[in-house]
Amino acid sequence: xxxxxxxxxxxxxxxxxxxxxxxxxxxxxxxxxxxxxxxxxxxxxxxxxxxxxxxxxxxxxxxxxxxxxxxxxxxxxxxxxxxxxxxxxxxxxxxxxxxxxxxxxxxxxxxxxxxxxxxxxxxxxxxxxxxxxxxxxxxxxxxxxxxxxxxxxxxxxxxxxxxxxxxxxxxxxxxxxxxxxxxxxxxxxxxxxxxxxxxxxxxxxxxxxxxxxxxxxxxxxxxxxxxxxxxxxxxxxxxxxxxxxxxxxxxxxxxxxxxxxxxxxxxxxxxxxxxxx
Amino acid sequence: xxxxxxxxxxxxxxxxxxxxxxxxxxxxxxxxxxxxxxxxxxxxxxxxxxxxxxxxxxxxxxxxxxxxxxxxxxxxxxxx
Numbered sequence: 001x002x003x004x005x006x007x008x009x010x011x012x013x014x015x016x017x018x019x020x021x022x023x024x025x026x027x028x029x030x031x032x033x034x035x036x037x038x039x040x041x042x043x044x045x046x047x048x049x050x051x052x053x054x055x056x057x058x059x060x061x062x063x064x065x066x067x068x069x070x071x072x073x074x075x076x077x078x079x080x081x082x083x084x085x086x087x088x089x090x091x092x093x094x095x096x097x098x099x100x101x102x103x104x105x106x107x108x109x110x111x112x113x114x115x116x117x118x119x120x121x122x123x124x125x126x127x128x129x130x131x132x133x134x135x136x137x138x139x140x141x142x143x144x145x146x147x148x149x150x151x152x153x154x155x156x157x158x159x160x161x162x163x164x165x166x167x168x169x170x171x172x173x174x175x176x177x178x179x180x181x182x183x184x185x186x187x188x189x190x191x192x193x194x195x196x197x198x199x200x201x202x203x204x205x206x207x208x209x210x211x212x213x214x215x216x217x218x219x220x221x222x223x224x225x226x227x228x229x230x231x232x233x234x235x236x237x238x239x240x241x242x243x244x245x246x247x248x249x250x251x252x253x254x255x256x257x258x259x260x261x262x263x264x265x266x267x268x269x270x271x272x273x274x275x276x277x
Numbered sequence: 278x279x280x281x282x283x284x285x286x287x288x289x290x291x292x293x294x295x296x297x298x299x300x301x302x303x304x305x306x307x308x309x310x311x312x313x314x315x316x317x318x319x320x321x322x323x324x325x326x327x328x329x330x331x332x333x334x335x336x337x338x339x340x341x342x343x344x345x346x347x348x349x350x351x352x353x354x355x356x357x
Contacts, residue, residue, distance in 0.1 A: 206317055239316045240340045254336070258324035265321055269297055 012189050014079035020182045021086060028178060030171045032097045040163035041105045048230050049160045050107035052153055053098050055223040056172075058120055059213035060095035063088060065125035066212070073132045080132070083182065090175050097168045104164070123216045129205065133190055133198060137205040140183035141246055145211065147176035148241040152231035184249050191250065196260075199252065203260035206243065207268045284349040291325045305346030312345075323348065330356055 067088040074080035102108040108116070129135050154169035190198045213220055227233065247257055289300040295318055303312065309319055320339075326348075327333055332355035342348045 236316060236340055239320060243317070243320065244336050244339075248336075254320070254324055255328070255333075258321065258328070261317070261321055261324075265295065265318060 009189065009193060010077060010079070013077055013186060016182065016185045016189065017079035017083045020083070020178070020185075024086070024090075024178065028174060030093075032093055032100060035171065036097065036100075036168050037164050038100070038104055041101065041165070042160060042162040043106050045105060045107075045160045045162050045165075047107070048226055049156065049162065049165070050102060050105065051223065052156065052227055052230055053101055053165060054108070054116070055213070055217065055227055056150070056153070057095050057098035057102065058116070058217040058223075059211070060091060060098065061117060061120045062125040062212065062216060063091055063095060066091070069125065069127040070135065073127065073135055077132070080136075080186070087179060090179070094172050094175070097172070101165050101168060105162075119218055120216075125212060125216055128208065128210070128212075129201075131201070134201045134205060136183055136186050136190065137198070137202045138209070140180060140187050140202075140250075141205055141209055141242060142212065143176050143180040143183055144246055145238065145242045147173055147180055148237065149227070149231060149233060150176055152233055153227075155232075156230050184246070187250055191252075199257065199260040200263070202250075202252075203257060203264035204267070206257075206261065207264035284352055285345065287326060287329060288322070288345055288349065291322050291329070295321045295325065303345055305344065305349060307345045308343060309345060309348070310343075326352060332356055 067084060070087070071081060071084040074084060099113050103110060103113060127135060129138050150169050150173040154166055154173060157165040157169055187198065187202070217223065244254075247254065285303070285305060289303055292300040292303070292312075292314065296314060300312065314322070319342075323334065323339060323342075330352065332352065334351050334355060338351050342351065
């Protein structure tokens with residue numbers, strides 16, 4: 001039986017994943033049951049805190065779609081396919097932890113929690129980009145944005161005197177930044193392999209970027225206004241805490257991105273004009 | 278040296294090129310987000326102006342820009 005040789009890229013992606021996995025196993029694992037101070041839930045906290053936690057949970061609850069969409073795109077790459085499986089495990093704890101908080105705080109009953117999942121599951125998330133490289137770029141941007149928003153809401157939980165939710169958000173934020181770094185390491189490898197093509201994909205992702213819950217989570221627009229108000233998420237946050245840090249980490253200058261972005265923004269404009277006709 | 282009027286004109290020209298619509302009524306007091314320019318297009322406009330004038334505005338200065346005048350002031354400081 002002949003075997004296809006392992007490519008240098010495959011080997012590198014496997015190594016990136018193993019480094020990520022080793023660090024996760026040794027330093028970052030946490031338990032929904034043992035590591036959250038559930039006795040320090042503030043049952044007098046505001047309804048806004050609960051709504052924001054439920055919104056986070058809602059986005060996380062499309063996990064079956066994220067895993068199915070992601071793992072099929074990267075299936076041929078050992079490191080990335082295993083990454084998807086591990087990523088799914090870590091993300092599953094986020095929605096379960098948030099659900100536990102909603103019920104233990106008395107803000108939602110078990111029936112309401114299950115009803116909410118049933119509503120969520122009526123719609124299906126679809127991958128916003130078509131290729132593995134574009135989805136990797138999307139992961140690098142989306143996970144960074146998610147990290148930033150969880151950190152903002154961790155502060156909100158602290159202001160509300162809820163140590164349980166504060167701790168939960170803290171663990172989730174740590175997971176999200178670790179995921180960001182994994183994606184960014186993979187994008188770095190892809191840039192070395194094909195800088196022009198990868199820059200074009202990253203520019204496309206920035207131009208067409210939207211968070212995964214848009215058009216899916218019930219009452220999304222109202223929820224997102226609350227998320228912004230309560231978390232202190234202002235309009236330039238994306239540039240300040242996502243766009244510029246991602247470029248910096250990837251060692252891409254603004255002007256190098258400018259050239260790639262020019263075409264992506266024109267394409268976006270064309271698409272919007274066609275849609276408006 | 279580029280005067281204030283030139284910079285406002287340059288902003289309008291570049292914004293029209295990036296966003297493909299008229300920015301004729303824009304003044305230095307106009308708040309950029311009120312013009313319907315999203316943050317990514319804004320980065321593009323800044324980058325195009327930097328390229329035209331062969332200057333580089335530090336990243337940390339970019340996040341302080343709220344109005345067209347703020348952007349013009351940052352540019353003025355670099356070209357003066």
